Amino acid sequence: MINTQEIPVGVVGLGLMGCSIVTCLLLANHPVVAIAPISADLLHAEKRIREHLEKSFENGIIRNTPDFYFKNLIITEDYSRLSSCQLVIECTIENIEIKESVYKKIENVITPEALLTSNTSAIPISTLQKLTAHPERFLGLHWTEPAHTTRFLEIICGDDSDIKNGEYLYELSYLWGKEPILVRKDIAGFITNRLMYAMYREAISLVENGYATVEDVDRSCRNNAGYFMTFVGIFRWMDLTGVPAYHTVMQRLFPTLNNSTEVPELIDKIVREGGRGISNAQGFYDYTPEEARLWEETFTEFTYEIRELALRYPVDLVKRKLTEKQNKDV
Numbered sequence: 001m002i003n004t005q006e007i008p009v010g011v012v013g014l015g016l017m018g019c020s021i022v023t024c025l026l027l028a029n030h031p032v033v034a035i036a037p038i039s040a041d042l043l044h045a046e047k048r049i050r051e052h053l054e055k056s057f058e059n060g061i062i063r064n065t066p067d068f069y070f071k072n073l074i075i076t077e078d079y080s081r082l083s084s085c086q087l088v089i090e091c092t093i094e095n096i097e098i099k100e101s102v103y104k105k106i107e108n109v110i111t112p113e114a115l116l117t118s119n120t121s122a123i124p125i126s127t128l129q130k131l132t133a134h135p136e137r138f139l140g141l142h143w144t145e146p147a148h149t150t151r152f153l154e155i156i157c158g159d160d161s162d163i164k165n166g167e168y169l170y171e172l173s174y175l176w177g178k179e180p181i182l183v184r185k186d187i188a189g190f191i192t193n194r195l196m197y198a199m200y201r202e203a204i205s206l207v208e209n210g211y212a213t214v215e216d217v218d219r220s221c222r223n224n225a226g227y228f229m230t231f232v233g234i235f236r237w238m239d240l241t242g243v244p245a246y247h248t249v250m251q252r253l254f255p256t257l258n259n260s261t262e263v264p265e266l267i268d269k270i271v272r273e274g275g276r277g278i279s280n281a282q283g284f285y286d287y288t289p290e291e292a293r294l295w296e297e298t299f300t301e302f303t304y305e306i307r308e309l310a311l312r313y314p315v316d317l318v319k320r321k322l323t324e325k326q327n328k329d330v
Contacts, residue, residue, distance in 0.1 A: 002171065136165070202257060
């Protein structure tokens with residue numbers, strides 16, 4: 001039986017994602033060492049983590065107040081504090097040179113048996129592990145924001161990863177409240193990003209070619225895929241709604257889908273002009289500063305409410321019902 005209290009974990013990088021990963025690990029009762037690679041991270045990390053813990057307490061996810069969890073947390077710039085960690089999660093920006101520098105600092109202090117992972121969503125794990133002294137213990141841990149409320153986690157093996165390390169993280173992540181995905185062969189974008197970016201590309205193409213507005217495409221996603229995806233995934237949905245129909249539509253539709261390899265002008269223009277989305281009130285939609293703040297606040301509320309609903313429909317729900325029925329029939 002895995003005891004998380006006996007597994008110190010390090011998180012290097014305390015931006016938006018890093019702070020919610022730290023929160024997730026604290027909720028699972030790990031001792032956590034949170035490293036700020038840049039001093040600026042120290043200015044907001046404790047506040048963000050505390051806010052996550054306070055909202056988790058208010059929403060009944062945890063029974064103890066934030067101070068209880070802060071006893072298990074060290075926030076520092078000192079990499080030597082990682083020396084006792086059995087797992088370290090790198091969560092810095094998507095820059096290979098910066099990541100390589102961070103890995104060297106981490107590997108200077110952790111033991112050869114400790115696992116080293118990256119939260120990258122863009123750089124292949126097989127590439128990153130070549131920058132390390134022990135590539136067999138290097139894997140990807142791809143989270144989604146907010147890490148402490150979602151069930152999502154991808155565990156990615158690179159070409160040189162020991163699959164046993166991936167299987168260990170797979171088991172451990174259930175204690176983090178995850179329904180993990182073990183990606184046994186490295187592939188660009190992993191699983192979820194490949195699915196989502198195919199959707200992003202088609203969505204932008206529909207807008208750029210005048211078939212629909214940004215608002216209508218979003219409405220389509222919310223009221224179709226958004227309606228069922230918390231309950232089932234793509235394959236179960238096709239099973240539930242009739243496989244032959246999808247076969248027929250694929251024959252007709254696939255030749256018409258966008259397959260461009262270029263970044264679409266719609267998103268390129270936003271980025272060229274400095275748009276970052278909600279964070280600076282400039283994205284696909286126009287926002288006043290107050291609207292942007294309220295969207296971010298409302299999204300936070302939503303993550304807790306959708307979590308409560310999603311947990312009522314775990315991946316093994318039907319198997320549990322079958323077992324209950326069999327037990328009653330005995």
